[in-house]
Amino acid sequence: MRILLVGAGGVGAAFCSIAVRRDFFEQVVVCDYNEASAQRAVAAVGDQRFSAARVDATSADAVADLVREHRITHVMNAVDPRFVMPIFTGALAGGADYLDMAMSLSQRHPDQPYQLTGVKLGDEQFAVEQDWAAAGRLALVGIGVEPGLSDVFARYAADHLFSEIDELGTRDGANLTVEGYEFAPSFSIWTTIEECLNPPVIWEADRGWFVTEPFSEPEVFDFPDGIGPVECVNVEHEEVLLMPRWVKCKRATFKYGLGTEFIDMLKALHKLGLDRTEKVTVGSANGPVEVSPRDVVAACLPNPATLGPKMKGKTCAGLWVTGTGKDGNPRSTYLYHVVDNEQTMAEYGHQCVVWQTAINPVVALELLANGTWSGRGVLGPEAFDAQPFLDLLNEYGSPWGVKEL
Numbered sequence: 001m002r003i004l005l006v007g008a009g010g011v012g013a014a015f016c017s018i019a020v021r022r023d024f025f026e027q028v029v030v031c032d033y034n035e036a037s038a039q040r041a042v043a044a045v046g047d048q049r050f051s052a053a054r055v056d057a058t059s060a061d062a063v064a065d066l067v068r069e070h071r072i073t074h075v076m077n078a079v080d081p082r083f084v085m086p087i088f089t090g091a092l093a094g095g096a097d098y099l100d101m102a103m104s105l106s107q108r109h110p111d112q113p114y115q116l117t118g119v120k121l122g123d124e125q126f127a128v129e130q131d132w133a134a135a136g137r138l139a140l141v142g143i144g145v146e147p148g149l150s151d152v153f154a155r156y157a158a159d160h161l162f163s164e165i166d167e168l169g170t171r172d173g174a175n176l177t178v179e180g181y182e183f184a185p186s187f188s189i190w191t192t193i194e195e196c197l198n199p200p201v202i203w204e205a206d207r208g209w210f211v212t213e214p215f216s217e218p219e220v221f222d223f224p225d226g227i228g229p230v231e232c233v234n235v236e237h238e239e240v241l242l243m244p245r246w247v248k249c250k251r252a253t254f255k256y257g258l259g260t261e262f263i264d265m266l267k268a269l270h271k272l273g274l275d276r277t278e279k280v281t282v283g284s285a286n287g288p289v290e291v292s293p294r295d296v297v298a299a300c301l302p303n304p305a306t307l308g309p310k311m312k313g314k315t316c317a318g319l320w321v322t323g324t325g326k327d328g329n330p331r332s333t334y335l336y337h338v339v340d341n342e343q344t345m346a347e348y349g350h351q352c353v354v355w356q357t358a359i360n361p362v363v364a365l366e367l368l369a370n371g372t373w374s375g376r377g378v379l380g381p382e383a384f385d386a387q388p389f390l391d392l393l394n395e396y397g398s399p400w401g402v403k404e405l
Helices: 010-019 035-045 060-069 081-094 129-134 149-161 189-197 238-246 260-271 293-300 341-348 352-369 386-395
Strands: 002-006 027-032 050-054 074-077 097-100 138-140 162-174 201-204 208-211 219-223 228-234 251-256 280-282 289-291 314-325 330-340 377-379 401-404
Touching: 002 010, 002 060, 002 081, 010 027, 010 035, 010 341, 010 352, 027 035, 035 050, 060 081, 074 081, 074 352, 081 097, 081 138, 081 189, 097 352, 129 377, 138 352, 149 162, 149 238, 149 314, 149 330, 149 386, 162 219, 162 228, 162 238, 162 330, 189 260, 189 293, 201 238, 219 314, 238 251, 289 293, 314 352, 330 341, 330 352, 341 352, 352 386
Parallel strands: 002 027, 002 074, 027 050, 074 097, 097 138, 138 377, 162 251
Antiparallel strands: 162 314, 201 208, 201 251, 219 228, 228 251, 280 289, 314 330, 330 401
């Protein structure tokens, strides 16, 4: 296996620190628009199987050229979802399989954005599913932690725990604090704004996919391993678009534990128009320049990858499944994965949120390399047997848990 890792930011660098301990691949070419970032990620692991290159992720041709030049078998997308389609397209054109941790962007319905779905997350990728299948290539989409591990949990619950599923409810929460900052997101603010301010999507068997207002249906969920109760709200996320395609259920939701302060901050950004991606003209000493308000917000906040030494606490990703158990009795179960920032910083040098995201595609790539997982077309994690994934995750030293509710 020869991997092209596109993106050497927090998640990409963490990917390298996890993968370097495994022997299932021949080469990882780490590429980034800023080649110095790729070089730093390579230097940090100090392994001759890793090399650095520059790439323009907005260009499918540039990605395809790198695939051919380095004889790449698998393209791993570790950049934000703005760049999904050119990387996805370039992988196929170059003749490689593809994995990502976030899917192609959505677009609101032009007239009724909080009543009707527009272009949904992943629609652009699923629209060309036949091209991937015809080429005999696999695009494994949404294989981070959420989406990703949460989707693996859905398949595991359907196969091993439940005879009938009422709801697949992804629930994400943490008790993380960042010393010295009043507002410092632990993940890409660009992606966080995209997820949290877009109309959340819900799936129901008798309605299909539909949308609600941002931050709707608040609930307090009690997270395990000392995290405790956190208020969670509906947020747009890929699980809702993936799970019902392969796992039979009556309802699918995603709720994120944001907290009141974070929600208020996001609402303020929206009111001021600072969540916009369309460029605005700003005067400067050298004349007018065009900038995206959201890019300005991201530039003003600390890089999440640098926050690890100042972070304390744990993060939890999981899936709350309700329905009928294999024994015919009602069942309510939370399958989860908790990561402690102190542990990931001490062992890997990466903060827990980016590390938790990065470990899952490494596990998936190892399963693909050894033939345990295989397929063609555009597939989500639910399309594969969950047990080998969860067993290998344990082998990596990052166990998952089950809690009956």
